[in-house]
Amino acid sequence: MKINVIIPASGVSSRYGKNKLFEKVGDSVVVVEAIKPFLEIDEVSRIVIAVNSSFSDELFAALDYYKIFTNKIVVTHGGNSRSETVHKALIALEDDCDFVMVHDGARPFIKKELIVKVLNAAIEHGAAVPVIPLIDSIIRAEGFPSSLHRHDFRLVQTPQCFKYCELKKAYSMREGDYSDDLSVYEKYLKKAAALVDGDPSNIKITTARDLGQTFSGVGYDIHKLKEGNGIKLCGVFIPFGKSFEAHSDGDVAIHALMDALLSSAGLKDIGHLFPNTDPAYKGADSAILLKRVLDIVKEKGFKIINASLTIIAEKPMLYPYIDEMRLNLSKLLCVPMSKIGITATTNEGVGRIGDGEAIASIATVSTVNYD
Numbered sequence: 001m002k003i004n005v006i007i008p009a010s011g012v013s014s015r016y017g018k019n020k021l022f023e024k025v026g027d028s029v030v031v032v033e034a035i036k037p038f039l040e041i042d043e044v045s046r047i048v049i050a051v052n053s054s055f056s057d058e059l060f061a062a063l064d065y066y067k068i069f070t071n072k073i074v075v076t077h078g079g080n081s082r083s084e085t086v087h088k089a090l091i092a093l094e095d096d097c098d099f100v101m102v103h104d105g106a107r108p109f110i111k112k113e114l115i116v117k118v119l120n121a122a123i124e125h126g127a128a129v130p131v132i133p134l135i136d137s138i139i140r141a142e143g144f145p146s147s148l149h150r151h152d153f154r155l156v157q158t159p160q161c162f163k164y165c166e167l168k169k170a171y172s173m174r175e176g177d178y179s180d181d182l183s184v185y186e187k188y189l190k191k192a193a194a195l196v197d198g199d200p201s202n203i204k205i206t207t208a209r210d211l212g213q214t215f216s217g218v219g220y221d222i223h224k225l226k227e228g229n230g231i232k233l234c235g236v237f238i239p240f241g242k243s244f245e246a247h248s249d250g251d252v253a254i255h256a257l258m259d260a261l262l263s264s265a266g267l268k269d270i271g272h273l274f275p276n277t278d279p280a281y282k283g284a285d286s287a288i289l290l291k292r293v294l295d296i297v298k299e300k301g302f303k304i305i306n307a308s309l310t311i312i313a314e315k316p317m318l319y320p321y322i323d324e325m326r327l328n329l330s331k332l333l334c335v336p337m338s339k340i341g342i343t344a345t346t347n348e349g350v351g352r353i354g355d356g357e358a359i360a361s362i363a364t365v366s367t368v369n370y371d
Contacts, residue, residue, distance in 0.1 A: 009105030010078025033108035050078035103159035122161035130198030212368035219259030222360035234325035247276035251286035256363035
């Protein structure tokens with residue numbers, strides 16, 4: 001079985017505002033991430049990347065920089081539309097390939113599992129495309145009645161897979177432009193393709209909001225201890241023979257977390273927002289203050305990806321409360337519990353923390369901004 005792949009990457013990214021194919025995705029770029037999973041498929045013997053001639057040098061540089069060294073990749077020039085680009089790329093395929101998969105160069109979150117699923121369905125049925133259900137209701141823009149049942153419709157993704165000889169024949173008859181290859185296949189061959197469950201994360205990058213910029217922040221807080229009956233950490237009360245010596249409730253974990261959030265957004269720390277000279281914050285519940293911080297960073301367009309905290313305390317033993325603290329932060333931050341990590345450690349008897357006279361916390365957060 002010999003599989004060839006076409007990556008149409010010749011658009012000018014007019015809705016994005018600049019060339020989206022070379023925008024950062026993690027430690028790579030969009031077009032490179034769209035290619036990489038296909039290299040993991042043994043049956044894939046050629047990948048044709050059809051690009052705009054004006055940025056072919058940039059593509060070669062990206063492949064080199066991210067160490068994509070393989071003779072499977074062939075770069076060719078695309079056309080003025082998607083249909084024209086795919087049509088040109090078909091010429092660069094191997095004559096003896098059995099199936100061709102076409103995958104948008106602007107879909108960087110494609111997974112190997114989806115590729116295999118589509119390929120297997122195409123081998124069985126002759127052609128296959130991944131689809132996902134609609135979430136929102138839909139209506140006709142023109143005509144009455146305007147309402148439609150969303151359950152009758154699906155959103156179409158790539159990769160789309162076809163027998164090579166059949167897709168080549170369909171494109172040889174093509175007139176005009178089409179939004180995807182299934183449209184050409186159905187129009188000119190009068191054949192249906194198998195529909196397989198797609199992946200909601202397999203989005204096509206179209207506008208700048210599709211690729212939010214990620215940020216990180218770090219916060220630190222420490223409070224001395226005094227005689228008392230317990231402390232709050234992450235909003236959870238922990239019985240203890242001491243309490244925090246602080247203007248508010250002294251929850252060092254939430255205080256560190258608030259500073260980390262503000263830092264990620266490029267804002268000043270909680271000392272500026274909630275000064276200890278202001279009697280309004282005397283004995284304040286840190287969970288309430290956290291909600292105010294969240295409102296501030298959300299107004300700036302930031303959304304929390306995950307949070308990680310380390311609490312440094314000689315006593316009390318914090319292990320029994322870790323899951324409760326994670327759950328409480330999950331509720332406060334409105335993020336899954338799986339996105340929150342909390343570790344506890346001692347200071348090995350060193351300094352005021354080691355002497356049991358203080359507790360400290362370090363927090364890091366990752367946020368994303370789509371503005």
